[in-house]
Amino acid sequence: MSLIPTDILVKACNCDKTPTIPIVVFEVFILLGTAVALKILSKYQPNILKKFFLVAIGVFIFEFFTSPMWINSHLGPWAYVYQDVSWVLTVGWTTLILSTIIVVDKFLPQLNELKRFVVYLIFLTILVMLLESLVVNLSIRTYAPETLQLINGLYIPILNVPLQILYYVPVFTSLVIGFYKYWNLVLDNKAVVPVKSNKWLRNLIFSFLAVIFFELMIDPMVVNAKLPGWSYFYRDISIVMSGVWVIVIWLATSIVDRFFIQLDLSKRFLLYLLGATVIMLPIESWFINNGYRVYGSSAVANFTGFKVIGLNVPIEVAFAVPLYMALVISLIRYWQITLDNHQ
Known part of the structure; x- marks a missing residue:
């Protein structure tokens, strides 16, 4: 007999976690891409794993907090850490964000912090839109009824992602980058x-x-x-x-x-x-x-x-x-x- 009520167990498994072959390929691509990215980025940035971990914490906090707004399905039971919050997606978003920060800082050091922050957001808006389009079209990501009501049928053609993503992504990435930047001051002992x-x-x-x-x-x-x-x-x-x-x-x-x-x-x-x-x-x-x-x-x-x-x-x-x-x-x-x- 389970010590946890059945209705609670059902709520903890609120999506279809059955994987598909294209989605498994996607997961392998994310993990291999992250490994390659970290190998390259480590040449330009010390403590790369610690910095990756900082961004990952920020991304996970955001995903945990906003999880009722969408549903992540079909990633396989191994891919979830809490309800439908997936560590695989966390790794993917983290790699995109950290890579963008390090590349911009490396090649545009002459810009002040505000200008570089704007550049981060421009690049990340494009990259996150593409990744979001991929997870939507792979049937990984669907949206909660309340989110669909707000979307109101407004989608970006071809990408098939909500038009509101043009607002959501800068807010999401600003919060994560701010979290990373603050704790990076501590990590680098600046x-x-x-x-x-x-x-x-x-x-x-x-x-x-x-x-x-x-x-x-x-x-x-x-x-x-x-x-x-x-x-x-x-x-x-x-x-x-x-x-x-x-x-x-x-x-x-x-x-x-x-x-x-x-x-x-x-x-x-x-x-x-x-x-x-x-x-x-x-x-x-x-x-x-x-x-x-x-x-x-x-x-x-x-x-x-x-x-x-x-x-x-x-x-x-x-x-x-x-x-x-x-x-x-x-x-x-x-x-x-x-x-x-x-x-």
């Missing part, structure tokens, strides 16, 4: 000059932009309800709801930088994450339990049924909050550090 003056307005704007862009992307996953009509500026995205996240992130990062500026980047990041999560999780719980935050059917289908004692929120939400914070805060902090150090 000198970062502590700035005691808190440029609160600039930091607040950074927080606002990062949260809004991410909220726009994950719009299909959750509905913000029962808020004042004037607060909605796109579909059900509310300046009130987003504003709460912005203020929490801004407060957490500002307080830590004000009182713990002497700590290194990794320790401060953990404090950012801890502070923001401790503040935001009870607030998110209140939103959910009072009907202001309603998760879509695809997100609910991914919930195992376990809830956080005392908060009455799905355990997945409790994990999602710090994951969300990790991506957004790393992007915000990286650009703050870059501008403060005039890189």
Whole structure:
């Protein structure tokens, strides 16, 4: 007799994992391509495996957080790490992103960080669109009903990918690159000059932009309800709801930088994450339990049924909050550090 309820086991296997020959060939291609790419990139970049691991963490966090928006099927039971989140796809996206960063940095060192960041996004938008087209046409990737509703039949001809990918990819890659760049400062032990003056307005704007862009992307996953009509500026995205996240992130990062500026980047990041999560999780719980935050059917289908004692929120939400914070805060902090150090 299983200790885990049957309905939970069913939810954990919510896609057809039966592989096909073309998809197995695709997986072999991804793995061999990654091995070749790492071999070549190691000539230009030390600690290549550690850097690969950093990008992979960022990609996996994003895939875990946004998994209700799409379904990854037919990759074989060996290819999955959580529900339909696949390590094979994580490896593929990671290779594309890291290769682009290293190649651009190698051949365009004369550009400042902002210009190189834009170049990353341009190249990655093209490359990710091509890979997304491949996984869609191989029947690996399908989209959740809420995502299909948002797509509304708008696809890029020939590629057969949603038109919205032109927005999704830059947001996705910006978050992952920001995560990588922040932790790469730690990995490379780069000198970062502590700035005691808190440029609160600039930091607040950074927080606002990062949260809004991410909220726009994950719009299909959750509905913000029962808020004042004037607060909605796109579909059900509310300046009130987003504003709460912005203020929490801004407060957490500002307080830590004000009182713990002497700590290194990794320790401060953990404090950012801890502070923001401790503040935001009870607030998110209140939103959910009072009907202001309603998760879509695809997100609910991914919930195992376990809830956080005392908060009455799905355990997945409790994990999602710090994951969300990790991506957004790393992007915000990286650009703050870059501008403060005039890189």
